[in-house]
Amino acid sequence: MQRSWHRVRPALMEALAILIFALFMVPFFLVVLNAAKVSVDIIDNPVSWPKAWGQLFTNIGLILQNSNINYWPSFFSSAIITVCSLAVIVVFSAMAAWVLVRNRAWWSNVIFMMFVAAMVIPFQVVMFPLVTWFRQIEVVTGIRLLRQYLGMIFAYLGFGSSMSVFIFHGFIKGVPLELEEASTIDGCSRPATFFRIVFPILQPVIVTVLILNGIWVWNDYLLPLMILGSGNMAGAVRTLPLAVQSFVGSYVKQWDLILTATLMAMLPIIVLYLFAQKYIIKGMVEGSIK
Amino acid sequence: MRTKNRWVNVLFLFPAVFAFLMVIVVPFFVGIYLSMTNWDGVNPNVIFTGLQNYTTIFQAPEFLYSFLATTAFTAINVALVNAVAFGLALLVTSRVRGRNVYRAAFFVPNLIGGIVLGYIWQFIFNNVLPAMGRSLGLGFLQTSLIAKANLVVLGISLVNTWQYAGYIMMIYVAGIQAIPASLMEAAETDGANYPTRLVRILMPMMASAFTICLFLTLVNSFKQFDVNVSLTNGGPATIFMMKAINSSEFLALNIYNTAFARSKLAQGQAKAVLFFVVLVVVSLIQVWVNKRKEVEM
Numbered sequence: 008m009q010r011s012w013h014r015v016r017p018a019l020m021e022a023l024a025i026l027i028f029a030l031f032m033v034p035f036f037l038v039v040l041n042a043a044k045v046s047v048d049i050i051d052n053p054v055s056w057p058k059a060w061g062q063l064f065t066n067i068g069l070i071l072q073n074s075n076i077n078y079w080p081s082f083f084s085s086a087i088i089t090v091c092s093l094a095v096i097v098v099f100s101a102m103a104a105w106v107l108v109r110n111r112a113w114w115s116n117v118i119f120m121m122f123v124a125a126m127v128i129p130f131q132v133v134m135f136p137l138v139t140w141f142r143q144i145e146v147v148t149g150i151r152l153l154r155q156y157l158g159m160i161f162a163y164l165g166f167g168s169s170m171s172v173f174i175f176h177g178f179i180k181g182v183p184l185e186l187e188e189a190s191t192i193d194g195c196s197r198p199a200t201f202f203r204i205v206f207p208i209l210q211p212v213i214v215t216v217l218i219l220n221g222i223w224v225w226n227d228y229l230l231p232l233m234i235l236g237s238g239n240m241a242g243a244v245r246t247l248p249l250a251v252q253s254f255v256g257s258y259v260k261q262w263d264l265i266l267t268a269t270l271m272a273m274l275p276i277i278v279l280y281l282f283a284q285k286y287i288i289k290g291m292v293e294g295s296i297k
Numbered sequence: 298m299r300t301k302n303r304w305v306n307v308l309f310l311f312p313a314v315f316a317f318l319m320v321i322v323v324p325f326f327v328g329i330y331l332s333m334t335n336w337d338g339v340n341p342n343v344i345f346t347g348l349q350n351y352t353t354i355f356q357a358p359e360f361l362y363s364f365l366a367t368t369a370f371t372a373i374n375v376a377l378v379n380a381v382a383f384g385l386a387l388l389v390t391s392r393v394r395g396r397n398v399y400r401a402a403f404f405v406p407n408l409i410g411g412i413v414l415g416y417i418w419q420f421i422f423n424n425v426l427p428a429m430g431r432s433l434g435l436g437f438l439q440t441s442l443i444a445k446a447n448l449v450v451l452g453i454s455l456v457n458t459w460q461y462a463g464y465i466m467m468i469y470v471a472g473i474q475a476i477p478a479s480l481m482e483a484a485e486t487d488g489a490n491y492p493t494r495l496v497r498i499l500m501p502m503m504a505s506a507f508t509i510c511l512f513l514t515l516v517n518s519f520k521q522f523d524v525n526v527s528l529t530n531g532g533p534a535t536i537f538m539m540k541a542i543n544s545s546e547f548l549a550l551n552i553y554n555t556a557f558a559r560s561k562l563a564q565g566q567a568k569a570v571l572f573f574v575v576l577v578v579v580s581l582i583q584v585w586v587n588k589r590k591e592v593e594m
Contacts, residue, residue: 031403053425132566
């Protein structure tokens with residue numbers, strides 16, 4: 008009895024594992040399956056095998072040409088916003104964190120505590136005043152922030168900085184001061200010391216900050232909705248989640264096209280995950296535990 | 298030299314601190330003020346009304362219901378996500394073949410935005426499951442889970458579990474791997490069977506992972522928005538305190554709809570301030586729990 012259980016258990020575990028894996032993957036599978044059909048066939052039977060896989064490419068072509076989702080412009084808007092936001096978040100948060108660690112004074116404590124405390128603030132409590140405030144800034148200074156890349160990137164710097172400063176702060180505390188002193192003696196200015204000596208050492212934690220903020224910014228819905236608006240005017244800046252949302256709103260129940268659109272919205276990040284899986288998991292998990 | 302250093306400090310701090318002040322600090326305080334006015338976003342004449350918005354929202358059944366629904370969702374979701382995530386963590390740290398592939402795969406849903414996921418699951422709940430129910434003759438599958446006012450919260454929780462469990466699993470995995478293997482082996486030699494080892498050794502040894510995950514899922518569930526919008530958008534309608542209300546309109550969505558769909562910006566802001574207060578209380582409890590544990594250790 009005991010012996011047979013020992014032989015059966017691994018097999019049972021394996022069967023269970025495969026079953027759970029299948030359950031987890033079914034939604035993706037259903038998306039691909041039905042993105043390769045025409046609407047009538049989906050209504051008829053959403054779990055049947057597609058009649059011809061060529062329909063998948065026809066549907067993808069339809070999405071690419073659709074003026075409502077505007078796939079490529081939306082994709083590039085999302086990409087521009089994500090890349091620029093990440094660049095400013097990483098550089099400016101690291102700079103700020105370094106100054107805060109290397110100056111032990113009342114003001115550095117106050118600023119650091121401010122960043123930490125702000126992590127509790129949910130977006131909901133600042134989002135309405137933020138829009139009014141941005142409009143006010145435009146009236147007073149003439150700088151346009153609403154419906155602009157500039158406003159998006161500036162907002163992401165503000166919202167991303169508290170967590171990022173916190174993560175950099177924790178890491179820089181462990182960087183030996185001797186390294187910086189040596190470079191100062193060699194005649195490096197303070198900014199040069201930071202960019203030539205400190206910043207390169209931060210590389211592993213920079214990856215964490217990039218991934219943590221990157222996934223958030225790329226998938227974010229509410230902040231772009233507030234700053235860019237939900238309209239679909241020609242030439243307006245619009246991110247991919249906003250585009251998908253407005254597309255679904257106007258093509259109610261056209262599941263062939265909706266599912267193709269969701270497939271194409273998921274694809275970029277899944278492809279990235281295939282290449283950078285190790286870093287993505289590490290970055291997202293480490294960031295949360297801190 | 299010293300004054301030069303000071304300039305470097307100011308220059309280095311300026312971009313991050315400036316953006317932070319402009320985007321979070323100023324709107325935060327402006328927002329608290331505006332929650333006590335008749336602000337509507339259009340009329341520039343904003344009049345201070347004290348706590349009137351707060352008393353109004355407390356008397357509104359839809360807000361009370363939204364609060365209860367969010368709390369129910371949070372309770373169900375915290376339990377479901379953590380149970381599934383812990384189970385998955387045990388699975389991928391066992392000796393089962395292909396465990397690394399499973400670990401990577403369970404993480405995937407978490408990379409995709411809630412808006413996109415919500416639409417996919419709307420399709421599954423409204424089309425795939427009823428179709429399967431019809432062909433298999435299973436009555437309970439034939440009406441969509443998210444079309445029933447009493448079950449819709451569970452439906453959203455299922456989606457959130459699918460989305461989030463892989464992420465929480467990773468934290469549990471880290472916790473399990475931090476336990477020295479010799480400890481579990483010693484217990485095995487002493488004759489402790491698997492459930493005993495699990496409950497008596499593994500779980501107590503990773504108590505901090507449980508604390509992290511519980512608070513993470515708690516805050517995350519309470520803030521649920523994206524999936525809520527795309528999966529149900531608050532529906533279906535139901536009756537509460539003799540008023541028609543949305544049965545799955547969680548707080549974040551309720552705040553948004555109060556401000557835009559119902560054009561009551563100041564009331565929406567007052568709700569947001571309350572939302573913030575609840576989250577502060579949760580965070581303070583978390584800090585307190587962590588402090589207490591440090592003393593014990």
